[in-house]
Amino acid sequence: MSTIVVRPPVFTMVDFDAGVIASIAERLAGELGLAEVDIAVDVDEAVPLTSVRLVSADPISLWVEGGAFEDPKRPRRLGPDAVTSVLGRLLWQARDRRDPDFGAPPLDEKLSLAHRVAWDVYAMGHLDRLGHRAQRPRWQYAFRNRHGFTDVADLAFVRLWDADGLDWVGLTAISDDALAARVVG
Numbered sequence: 001m002s003t004i005v006v007r008p009p010v011f012t013m014v015d016f017d018a019g020v021i022a023s024i025a026e027r028l029a030g031e032l033g034l035a036e037v038d039i040a041v042d043v044d045e046a047v048p049l050t051s052v053r054l055v056s057a058d059p060i061s062l063w064v065e066g067g068a069f070e071d072p073k074r075p076r077r078l079g080p081d082a083v084t085s086v087l088g089r090l091l092w093q094a095r096d097r098r099d100p101d102f103g104a105p106p107l108d109e110k111l112s113l114a115h116r117v118a119w120d121v122y123a124m125g126h127l128d129r130l131g132h133r134a135q136r137p138r139w140q141y142a143f144r145n146r147h148g149f150t151d152v153a154d155l156a157f158v159r160l161w162d163a164d165g166l167d168w169v170g171l172t173a174i175s176d177d178a179l180a181a182r183v184v185g
Contacts, residue, residue, distance in 0.1 A: 002026070002029055002034065002035055002036055002037050002038050002039060003038045003039075004022040004025045004026050004029070004038075004039050004041070005022075005038075005039070005040045005041070006018040006019075006021045006022045006025075006040075006041045006043065007040070007041070007042045007043065008043070008045065011043075011045050012045070013045045013046055013066070013076075014045045014066050014070070014076045014077070014078075015076055015077045015078065016043065016045065016066070016069060016077075016078045017078060020078060020080065020083070021041060021043070021069070021078070021083055021087075022041075024080065024083045024084055024087060025039055025041060025087050025091070028084065028087055028088050028091050029091060031130055032088075032091050032092060032095050033095065034060070034091060034094070034095055037059070037060055037098075038059045038060065039059075039060045039061075039062070039091070040059070040060070040061045040062065041062045041064065041087070042055075042061070042062065042063045042064070043064050043065075043066055043069065044063070044064070044065050044066055045066040046066070047065040047066055047067065048065070048066060048067040048070070048075070048076075049065045049066075049067045049068075050065055050067045050068040051064075051065045051068070052064045052065070052068050052086050052089075052090060053090075053108060054090050054093055054094055054097070054108060057093075057094040057097035057098050058097075058098060060091070060094045062087065062090050062091075062094075064086060068082065068086050069082050069083050069086065070082060081133050084127075084132050084133070085124070085127070085132070085133070085134070085135070088123070088124075088127040088130075088132060089120055089123045089124060089127065092122075092123035092126055092127070093119060093123055096119075096123075096168075101167060102166075102167050102168055103167045103168030103169055104168065105119070105168045113146055114146045114147060114175050114176075114179055115171075115172050115175055117142050117143055117145075117146045117147075117175075118143070118146075118147075118156075118160055118171055118172070118174065118175035119171060120139065120142070121139050121140075121142075121143050121157060121160045121161055122160045122161075122163060122166060122171055124136075124139050124161070125160060125161035125162060125163065126164075128161070136161065139157075139161070140154075140157050140161075143156075143157045143160075143178075144157070147175065147178035147179055147182060148178065148179070148181065148182030150178070150181050150182060152177065152178055152181035153178040153181065153182070156174045156175065156177060156178035157178075159174050160174055160175075
């Protein structure tokens, strides 16, 4: 059984519940095969923006700006769907980083934005298949913004969303093929 730590343990600036966040993280860890892995989730409740980061895959350490966990219709309140989406995506990527068969993606700060979005799409497709609300149209739009509004990009998106068992080389090849077909003008 893993240990899930959410910091801060008590929120004072937003109406978040560390226990709810930990419960969602624990459920996702079980679904993603990370049930025996310790996970730390650091939430910067003072920042209403939406940046998120996988700080470490071993042990798993996640950093989240408070806005990423908010209910979009009720600012400063916890949105369980948002928590599931953010934690699910980051935990899937931590799982990939921990798997030697996946390969060795560069550190997050060295990832190109196109590759980052492609990996996000791959992770969100998995969450969708697990039955979580994954907002496919939102991720397709994000993918198009980075890879072009082309038929090739749309096919690449579908390949990533539906894929299972990709490695880093395969994932980036799909992204790079879509980028190569982009119409620049």
